[in-house]
Structure formats: structure tokens, C-alpha cells
Amino acid sequence: MTVKIQLRGVTREFDVRPTGKNKRSTQVFTALSDINLDVRSGEFLVVVGPSGCGKSTLLDLLAGLTTPSAGEILIDGKPVDGPGLDRAIVFQQYALFPWRTARANVEFGLEAQGKTRSTRSERRARAQEYLSLVGLDGFEGRYPHELSGGMKQRVAIARSLAYEPDILLLDEPFAALDAQTRESLQDELLRIWRHTGKTIVFITHGIDEAVYLGQRVVVMTSRPGRIRSIIDIPDFDASPDEDVRSGVEFVKYRHEIWKLMREDNSLDAPARSRGADTSSLESIRHTLGDVWESQSDDLVRARR
Amino acid sequence: MTTYAQVPTVLAEPVTHHVETSRFSLKTVLGSTFKNTAVLVVFFGLWQILPKMGVINATFVPPFSRVVAAWWGLLRNGELLSAVGASLERSMTGFGLALIIFIPLGLLIGWYRKLGVFLNPLLELCRNTAALALIPVFILTLGIGQVSKISVILYACAWPVLLNTISGVRSVDPLLVKSARSMGLRPLRLFQKVFLPAALPTIFTGIRLAGATSILVLLAAELQGATNGLGFLINVSETNFQIPQMYAGILTISIIGLSFNMILVRLERHFSKWRGSTNS
Numbered sequence: 001m002t003v004k005i006q007l008r009g010v011t012r013e014f015d016v017r018p019t020g021k022n023k024r025s026t027q028v029f030t031a032l033s034d035i036n037l038d039v040r041s042g043e044f045l046v047v048v049g050p051s052g053c054g055k056s057t058l059l060d061l062l063a064g065l066t067t068p069s070a071g072e073i074l075i076d077g078k079p080v081d082g083p084g085l086d087r088a089i090v091f092q093q094y095a096l097f098p099w100r101t102a103r104a105n106v107e108f109g110l111e112a113q114g115k116t117r118s119t120r121s122e123r124r125a126r127a128q129e130y131l132s133l134v135g136l137d138g139f140e141g142r143y144p145h146e147l148s149g150g151m152k153q154r155v156a157i158a159r160s161l162a163y164e165p166d167i168l169l170l171d172e173p174f175a176a177l178d179a180q181t182r183e184s185l186q187d188e189l190l191r192i193w194r195h196t197g198k199t200i201v202f203i204t205h206g207i208d209e210a211v212y213l214g215q216r217v218v219v220m221t222s223r224p225g226r227i228r229s230i231i232d233i234p235d236f237d238a239s240p241d242e243d244v245r246s247g248v249e250f251v252k253y254r255h256e257i258w259k260l261m262r263e264d265n266s267l268d269a270p271a272r273s274r275g276a277d278t279s280s281l282e283s284i285r286h287t288l289g290d291v292w293e294s295q296s297d298d299l300v301r302a303r304r
Numbered sequence: 305m306t307t308y309a310q311v312p313t314v315l316a317e318p319v320t321h322h323v324e325t326s327r328f329s330l331k332t333v334l335g336s337t338f339k340n341t342a343v344l345v346v347f348f349g350l351w352q353i354l355p356k357m358g359v360i361n362a363t364f365v366p367p368f369s370r371v372v373a374a375w376w377g378l379l380r381n382g383e384l385l386s387a388v389g390a391s392l393e394r395s396m397t398g399f400g401l402a403l404i405i406f407i408p409l410g411l412l413i414g415w416y417r418k419l420g421v422f423l424n425p426l427l428e429l430c431r432n433t434a435a436l437a438l439i440p441v442f443i444l445t446l447g448i449g450q451v452s453k454i455s456v457i458l459y460a461c462a463w464p465v466l467l468n469t470i471s472g473v474r475s476v477d478p479l480l481v482k483s484a485r486s487m488g489l490r491p492l493r494l495f496q497k498v499f500l501p502a503a504l505p506t507i508f509t510g511i512r513l514a515g516a517t518s519i520l521v522l523l524a525a526e527l528q529g530a531t532n533g534l535g536f537l538i539n540v541s542e543t544n545f546q547i548p549q550m551y552a553g554i555l556t557i558s559i560i561g562l563s564f565n566m567i568l569v570r571l572e573r574h575f576s577k578w579r580g581s582t583n584s
Contacts, residue, residue, distance in 0.1 A: 063486045083486045095483035099501045099578040111497070112487040143578045163487070 004167065004199045005039035005062065009071035012057050030224035031057040035071070037218065037227060039201060044193055046202045046214030050261055054225025055203045059171050062201060063089050075167070085113060088160030092172040094152040096144040102155045103127045103140035109163035130158040133192065150181035157189070161196065168193075170202045174209070186213060207261070208245060211253045219260045229260055366548045374548035375555065383537065388556065390532040391522055394450065398457025399518040406462045407507060410469025414503070415495060420470060431467065435460035435517075436524050448529040453522075460521040461514035468510025472503030505576035512568040519561040534560075 012032040031054040039045050047055050060066045061073060064083040073080045075087075088109070096105050106127035110118055118126070131140050134154040144152055153173055160168060170189075174182040190213065193200055204210055210217045214233050221228045233253055236244045244250055348368050355362040378384035413420045439456055446452035476499050484498045526535025534557050541550035 065482065065486060083488045085488050087486070089483070089486045091479060091483060093479055095479045097480060097498070097501070099504070108484075108497070109487050112484075112489055112493070145578070 002041045003038045004041040004043070004076065005037075005201070006074040006077075007035050007037040007071070008074070010035040010058075010061065010068045010073060011070040012054065012061060012066065013069040032061075032068075033224035033226050035225070035227055037230075039199060042197050042199055044190075044200045044202065044213060044215045045218065046204060046210040046216070047218045047220060048204055048207060048210040048257060048261070049218075049220030049225070049228075050205065050222050052225070053220040053222035055205075055220060056171055057225070059089065059169050059201070059203055062167075062169055063087055085109065085163050086165050087167045087169055088163065088165040090153070090156050090160050090168065090170040090173045092175050094144070094149075094156045096152055096155055096159075098144050100143075101140065102131060102136060102142050102144075102147065102151075102158075105144070105155055106130055106159045106162045109159055113163055126162055127158075130162040131155070133161065133195075134158045134188065148181075149177050150185060153177065153185060154188075157192070161192070161198075165198070167199045167201065170200065172204055173202075175204070175206070182209075189213070207254050207257050210257065211250060212245060217253075217257060219257055231257065364547060366551065370548045371551040371555065374546075375552035378537075378549060378552055384552070384556065387532060387534045387537045387553070388560070390536075391526065391534040391557075392560070394453050394525070394533065395457060395518045395522045398454045398522075399461050399514060401454070401458050402461035402465050402514055402518075403511065405458075406466040407469050410466045410507075410510075411473055411495075411500075411503075413466075414470040414473025415499070420474075427463075427466070431463045435521050439525060439528065443529065453525040453530065456525045457518050457521050460517045464513035464517060465507075465510045468513070469503065469507045472506030472510075473499050475506070476502040505572065505579060508568075508572040508575050512565065512572050515564050515568045516561065519557065519564060523557060 010032060011030065011034055014029045014031060016027040016029045031052075035058065047058065049055050057066070061068055062080070064080045064087070097108060100108065103124070104127075107123045110123040110126060128140060131137065134157050136151060136154050136158065139147065139151065144155070147155065157173075173189075174185050177185065186209065189200075189202075192198075202210075202213055204213075211233055217231045217233055219228045219231065220226065231253065234249070236247060236250055351365070351368040351371075353367075354360045355365050355367045375384070413423060435456055438459060442452040442455050442459075446455055480498055480502065481494065484494055489497060522533075523535045523538070526533040527539050530536040530539075534553050538550050538553040538557075541547070541553060
């Protein structure tokens, strides 16, 4: 298999605005440190990690929205030079343009390609096609505020697919959705991936989600963000009416990743009891992870 | 994100948005029409009855029917129309010029942050200087004619338009900008495709406020040294003790202000219909 994305010693640092007494000295915050990773063409790669491990920073780098402080990122062997329509991002908060209808939102990326590439009616047809692909026939005239969270995310996915990028970058796309909607969108995404053969980099803090979706799962550690381990996930053979997530294999992988993440986390919180029931501990970790993640991400963004 | 949070609070003019919770239905239209007019019926009724009963001195507050009769008279002899024409010409010229000059200027200031930072103290100073206080200055420098009156209106309309435009451009959701940038939009296209549409409802709020201002300030401008217009009509009627005519003039200006505002509210709603009850 050919390599689609290469990360070579990628480091990303931010200047932290000094607080407190020593206002003169600027501190440097290392969000990502020495990341080396190859993403294969057509692969579904999931990056999972605790708060502040720089997952979102990694995605911004891949998107070309920021540049590495050190190291390089190659796509098809060429260094990333700013954002481009060969990559698409799906954000957790949908980022739909509220003044545009679902269809006009999907057309946005096509308009960004330039008028020479497509006529108005071609764009319209293409938008319709991709809205159908995500199961939103009949909703093309709705404004974002008239759609549910899950539908908004479907529109966002349709928008990112419509201009036919090679790579799909998803930044915790289902984190804001309820559990049921999340599961159905996960299946939908897998279906779309098999159907289109895109290279997908999917970022999440949910271990279940990582194991369920990924062909490979990159486990990251925080402060500074590093790759701790990369785990190959097999296809879980299961009939449609079977719950894959409760299968023995699935649970084994989930536990393995959970251990990797906890070992990292225990450095931060050594006082945590070790003998406790794992599932409840994990749910606590999930909850805490949510909070930490959102806060630290906001912090990182604010520092930009 | 910090960069967007740096919008000075003082620039955040009263930005009110009309949020439509539901679409109009016949029932709600009729219901709201009744609710909106009931109090007016009572008001004009009292205006008619109280002077007649002698509770209010009918010399200074003539009954409503006499005001209407005077209004009709002024309309018949053409005085009212020429006054309205002269007033609207001033108002609309000042208002229109304010839009033509200050929307683009606001877009520029909102877009080029450094320009905004540089200009902000001056803007704050001017904004807090009442247009009415400047009427003598305008008359001294620009004379007593049309130019000084239009200038006062232009000045008064400028601030709501300018400040709302600036705040509209600055308060665009950074995530939308990020999303559009990730699709490779260059700054100019970004401005056209994201900043402008996102800022439009806020800009329209400024336009609506300026519309109201243009009528309010007009009167003050016409009270001094005008030879026509509604302000002049009101002033002259008062001096000649034609009290019903004076009230007719006042009512006319109220109706014009009301209608103009209604038109602008409609337009504003039209351009912000994508704003639901919740964000994006």
C-alpha cells in the first residue's frame, strides 16, 4: 500500500502568554513533540488520546492551517503548503454557514474550487448527490438552525465529501451527539469510507469509537503530545444484529488502549485507586476526559 | 480566538436582533394587530374626549378631530406634501450618504484590525458627541442652507451604521473562518463569502437604528433656520398659534418615522431569517 501522509519529526510549539508576576518572560508550550507517522492511502486511521495531547493541533497541521515548528508533513511526497481542497475537515461543532441552506452549504466547497470547474447546475446536482449519500434527501432547503445535531453533522460530512478530497480529517465529529445518533453516524461513516475509499484521519477521545472505527489506532500521550503506540485493529466479524462492541476481541483491544492511556494519565494523578472496577473507572475517565479535552483545546486555540 | 475577543466592549453598540420564533399565521397577525392598536385607540379616544370635556385646555391640546381636520386642510392645500417632500429629501440624502460612506468604512475598519485600533479613540469621541450639540457648528461652518442640515443627519446616522458594521465583521464565528480557510479560501473570497454574509444582520441593525435617527434629527435640524420642511411647519404653526396645524405636523412626522422603521425592520428580518432561535 502506498503512503498518503508522512509526518517526519513534527513538533509544534506555542508561545504562552505569560501570566502572573513574570510578565516579561514568554513560555513555550509544546503541543506536539517529534511525531513520526505514516498514513497509508485509503486507510482509516484513528488518533486517540487524553486531553492536551495535541490531537487537534495535529489535525490543524495536516489541514495546513498551521505550520510545524520543526519537522515536515508530506502528502503524496510533497510538503504541505497551506490548506487545500485535497483535504477536508469535519469539525465537532459542524461549522456550517448558518445563512446557507443545507444544499448551499454543500455547494460552498465547490464554489471554493472556482467557477471554471463547475457550473451552477453542476454544483447543485453534486450537492444533491452528496446529501443523498448522507441520507438527507428532502432536507436540502433547510437552514442549519432547522436541523438536529446529527443532521448538521451529516451536512458537514456531505460538504467535505462534495469537492472530492483525497483525505478526510475529522476532529471529534460525533462528540457533541447523543449515543444513538453517534452510533448510526459511525456506521454511516464506515459505509461512506468503504464506498469512496478516502484516506481518513479521525480524532477522538473515545476509546470505543477508536476501536470500532479504526484500522489502526494511534494512542497519544499528553504534555507534550507524543505517539505512545500504534495498534492494528482487525475487522471484527459480526452479523448486523450482533453487538460488536461487547465482543471479546473488541473488549480486549479497548482494554489495551485504555491501559495505555491510563498509564499516561496516572503520571498526572498518582492518587487514583488502581483496583477499582474498570468499566466505572473508564466512564469517569470519559467524563473527565470530555471536560479536560474541551478546556485544554480552548486554551490551545486561545494561545494561537 | 483571543483576537476576536479583543473587540472593545464600547464598540458593541446595542445590537438587538429580532428573533422570529415561529412563522406568521393569520391568527397571530390578527391577534398582534389588535394588541398593537388597542392602546392607540384608547390614546386617540382620550385625546378626543378629554379636551372636549374641559379636562385639558382645548386651546393648547385641541381635540383629535380638529387635528385631523387641520391635517386634511394642509394636505388639500399642498403645504403638507411640500413639507414632507423637503423633509424626506434631507433625511434620505443624509441617511443614504451615511450608508454609502460608512458601511464600506466599517467593513474596512472591521477587517483591518490595526486601523480599528488606531481609529477607535476618535470614533469613541465622535460617537459620544451628540449630533444635536453640533448643529450650531454645522450652521457656522456650512451655512444655514441644505448642506448643513443634511450634514447633521449624515453625522447622526454615521455612528450606528459604522459601529454595527465594525462589530458585525469582528464578531464572525472564528470556527466558520477556520472552516472556510481549510477549503482554501483566500482573504478576499473569505471576506466576500463568510465575513459579509455573517455580518449582514448586524449591519442591518445599524441601518435600522440610523433610519430612526435620520427622522429624529431631521426635526431638530429644521427647527433652526429652515424655510420649508416639517420641522419648519411645526415651528411656524406654533409661532402663529395654529395649534391644530402644529399637531398635524407632529403626527405626520411620527407616521413617517413609524413607516420607515417598519420597512427597515422588514428588511432586517429578511436578511436575518437564517438566524434561528439558537446559534448555527
